[in-house]
Amino acid sequence: MRSGPHFAWHRLAAMVVKEFIQMRRDRLTFAMMVGIPIIQLTLFGYAINADPRNLPTAVLSQDNSSFSRALVTALQTSTYFRVAAVAQDPEMLDRMLARGEVQFAVEIPTGFGRDLMRGDRPALLVMADATDPAATGNAAGALDRIVQSALTPLLDGPLAGLAQGQPPVDLRIQRRYNPEGLTQYNIVPGLMGTILTMTMIIMTALAVTRERERGTMENLLAMPVRPVEVMIGKLAPFILVGGIQVLVILTAATLLFHVPMVGDPLVLAAGLLVFIVANLAVGFLFSTVASNQLQAMQMSFFFFLPSILMSGFMFPFRGMPDWAQTIGEALPLTHVLRVVRGVMLKGNTMIDTWPDIWPMLAFLGAVSLLAVMRYRQTLD
Amino acid sequence: MTDAPAISVRGLTKRFGDKTVVDDFDLDVARGQIHGFLGPNGSGKTTTIRMLCGLLVPDGGSGSCLGRDILTEAWEIKRRVGYMTQRFSLYEDLTIRENLDFVARLYGLDRRREKVDRALDRLGLAKRSGQLAGTLSGGWKQRLALAACVLHEPELLLLDEPTAGVDPKARREFWDEIHTLAEGGMTVLVSTHYMDEAERCHRIAYLAYGKLLAVGTVAEVIAHSGLSTWHVSGPERRIGTLARDLASRPGVEMVAPFGATLHVSGSQAAALAEAIAPFRAEPGLTWSEAKPSLEDAFIHLMAEAPAQNGAPSR
Numbered sequence: 001m002r003s004g005p006h007f008a009w010h011r012l013a014a015m016v017v018k019e020f021i022q023m024r025r026d027r028l029t030f031a032m033m034v035g036i037p038i039i040q041l042t043l044f045g046y047a048i049n050a051d052p053r054n055l056p057t058a059v060l061s062q063d064n065s066s067f068s069r070a071l072v073t074a075l076q077t078s079t080y081f082r083v084a085a086v087a088q089d090p091e092m093l094d095r096m097l098a099r100g101e102v103q104f105a106v107e108i109p110t111g112f113g114r115d116l117m118r119g120d121r122p123a124l125l126v127m128a129d130a131t132d133p134a135a136t137g138n139a140a141g142a143l144d145r146i147v148q149s150a151l152t153p154l155l156d157g158p159l160a161g162l163a164q165g166q167p168p169v170d171l172r173i174q175r176r177y178n179p180e181g182l183t184q185y186n187i188v189p190g191l192m193g194t195i196l197t198m199t200m201i202i203m204t205a206l207a208v209t210r211e212r213e214r215g216t217m218e219n220l221l222a223m224p225v226r227p228v229e230v231m232i233g234k235l236a237p238f239i240l241v242g243g244i245q246v247l248v249i250l251t252a253a254t255l256l257f258h259v260p261m262v263g264d265p266l267v268l269a270a271g272l273l274v275f276i277v278a279n280l281a282v283g284f285l286f287s288t289v290a291s292n293q294l295q296a297m298q299m300s301f302f303f304f305l306p307s308i309l310m311s312g313f314m315f316p317f318r319g320m321p322d323w324a325q326t327i328g329e330a331l332p333l334t335h336v337l338r339v340v341r342g343v344m345l346k347g348n349t350m351i352d353t354w355p356d357i358w359p360m361l362a363f364l365g366a367v368s369l370l371a372v373m374r375y376r377q378t379l380d
Numbered sequence: 381m382t383d384a385p386a387i388s389v390r391g392l393t394k395r396f397g398d399k400t401v402v403d404d405f406d407l408d409v410a411r412g413q414i415h416g417f418l419g420p421n422g423s424g425k426t427t428t429i430r431m432l433c434g435l436l437v438p439d440g441g442s443g444s445c446l447g448r449d450i451l452t453e454a455w456e457i458k459r460r461v462g463y464m465t466q467r468f469s470l471y472e473d474l475t476i477r478e479n480l481d482f483v484a485r486l487y488g489l490d491r492r493r494e495k496v497d498r499a500l501d502r503l504g505l506a507k508r509s510g511q512l513a514g515t516l517s518g519g520w521k522q523r524l525a526l527a528a529c530v531l532h533e534p535e536l537l538l539l540d541e542p543t544a545g546v547d548p549k550a551r552r553e554f555w556d557e558i559h560t561l562a563e564g565g566m567t568v569l570v571s572t573h574y575m576d577e578a579e580r581c582h583r584i585a586y587l588a589y590g591k592l593l594a595v596g597t598v599a600e601v602i603a604h605s606g607l608s609t610w611h612v613s614g615p616e617r618r619i620g621t622l623a624r625d626l627a628s629r630p631g632v633e634m635v636a637p638f639g640a641t642l643h644v645s646g647s648q649a650a651a652l653a654e655a656i657a658p659f660r661a662e663p664g665l666t667w668s669e670a671k672p673s674l675e676d677a678f679i680h681l682m683a684e685a686p687a688q689n690g691a692p693s694r
């Protein structure tokens with residue numbers, strides 16, 4: 001196989017034209033590729049917009065003043081919180097939160113009323129299970145107001161001075177399990193990365209294994225065409241699909257969820273392009289290993305899971321153990337999340353994003369090389 | 381390079397697991413010939429053809445196609461060979477024209493449109509060029525596949541059972557086309573199960589259980605089988621019992637009824653003559669010594685070949 005040019009435009013053109021026509025005919029796949037982001041966004045968007053009330057709350061009150069009683073009542077009447085349990089000690093409070101029995105845990109320290117009247121600004125500790133930030137976000141946001149309105153009526157007469165200036169209570173909200181407190185600003189970019197990972201890898205992996213399953217591979221292999229031409233030809237149409245997905249998600253993100261676009265869309269596009277092609281290359285690599293569509297699907301999920309878990313989409317990146325961070329650094333999703341958040345929310349420039357773009361380029365190069373080497377030019 | 385034989389291979393061997401599917405296969409095909417490739421299902425025809433065009437790497441042996449080494453110059457071979465697969469392997473979700481366009485682009489043909497148009501015309505597919513290939517019937521698919529693999533004007537055409545399941549008229553036309561191509565200088569290696577097709581070839585090779593059992597012209601292959609054949613005809617009811625009587629006699633190896641005629645064959649002419657002697661005089665039966673048919677020869681060759689289906693050989 002060593003003679004003749006290693007790359008020819010006419011052969012690449014043949015592959016690209018064929019792949020585009022085939023994709024255009026494959027309406028179902030095409031609809032799915034545009035439909036998936038819309039459905040996902042709607043589902044997530046619903047969760048984001050939802051304003052859950054009556055969140056189960058455990059209270060540990062080590063003080064029996066009118067202030068603490070007023071606080072508990074105010075929590076209840078705000079309708080955000082439902083006092084579901086009364087804890088006897090801090091350990092019990094922790095346990096209930098850890099087990100997910102309650103979403104919030106409120107700890108009123110000893111001497112709360114006394115300290116408050118002295119103007120010592122006692123601490124009021126509210127711990128939130130922030131694994132689902134969408135669920136706790138609104139309630140946590142309302143806490144300030146609730147505490148304020150609970151205490152203000154009691155601060156009259158000699159205590160009227162406390163109602164002015166600094167809040168009389170030191171409200172400490174502790175977001176457990178998710179200190180970054182991901183909000184919709186973070187979820188939409190994250191969703192973009194995960195949707196692209198999922199669809200891009202599966203679609204390319206299937207595109208090649210389908211060729212093998214339908215028997216058309218034999219004809220393709222019998223003709224003089226280089227692996228790299230087959231690979232680029234197969235990937236090209238999906239770059240377009242990826243672009244459409246990005247547009248759909250971005251439109252929804254800005255129109256529905258008002259995610260800002262602080263930075264330059266071109267920088268974002270550059271980062272996303274590298275990311276899309278890197279994922280397509282992974283899909284192509286899988287297709288050179290998988291012998292049927294089912295295996296291709298399984299491999300795609302096998303790659304998808306660590307991507308979701310270790311990229312910082314699911315869990316805060318800095319909170320992961322070192323080994324997980326090392327794996328995460330190798331994954332394109334990790335870097336694209338930073339690029340998207342950086343450009344959209346912080347207005348990062350090309351120079352700022354470069355540290356996250358080159359690892360994706362390196363990943364793309366390594367995977368492509370492997371895929372072209374692995375691509376079998378015989379039926380053996 | 382053009383005077384190199386179209387195909388010249390020695391000792392080709394292919395194993396799948398511990399099963400030897402093609403065993404020590406030799407073949408020479410001269411330029412411009414139509415070479416038939418026959419053998420029962422699973423005898424290794426497809427595997428052999430795939431090795432010839434670089435789709436499978438042989439486990440042993442060596443050789444060349446069009447003067448190019450099959451082991452090291454597969455790329456050159458692919459450029460100059462047209463391969464029509466046994467199973468339709470063009471794209472069913474592309475139209476007829478799109479399929480041909482794809483092939484033409486891939487080979488980098490100049491005047492692509494013109495060549496595709498000409499191919500469509502010649503095959504009578506011009507009016508249906510916008511139809512999806514997947515909606516074509518078997519016969520039309522074969523024509524399209526042939527059109528696609530001769531588009532780049534290959535010097536060698538490898539056709540793997542191109543007429544399986546095609547009606548007689550379409551088969552006849554297909555073979556006329558093959559002969560036209562051969563007259564234009566193309567060499568053709570074509571596998572088939574049909575005896576009438578075998579007889580339209582210049583030479584044939586017969587493969588069974590991965591072994592080449594006979595090669596040559598039809599007459600040579602028949603002669604090589606060493607078979608003698610007698611035809612006997614008579615009343616229908618007697619023919620049935622006669623078949624049983626004859627089959628059990630030493631010297632008779634094959635008895636095959638063709639309507640009211642029996643073909644009785646054996647490899648020892650003398651023993652066969654002795655075996656049928658008692659029936660020669662029987663009234664109502666007409667005996668005549670006949671030339672064995674190609675089919676007789678094949679069945680005989682296969683029966684003699686050591687059956688090693690599935691068993692590891694050597």
Ligand SMILES: Nc1ncnc2c1ncn2[C@@H]1O[C@H](COP(=O)(O)OP(=O)(O)O)[C@@H](O)[C@H]1O
Binds near residue numbers: 422423427
């Ligand atoms: N890829 C393969 N893996 C394992 N066995 C195979 C493979 N391809 C063919 N075979 C076996 O090799 C034998 C010869 O097959 P084939 O060359 O297709 O015969 P033919 O074309 O003469 O019918 C068959 O027994 C078949 O099952």
Ligand SMILES: [Mg+2]
Binds near residue numbers: 425426466541
């Ligand atoms: Mg076959």
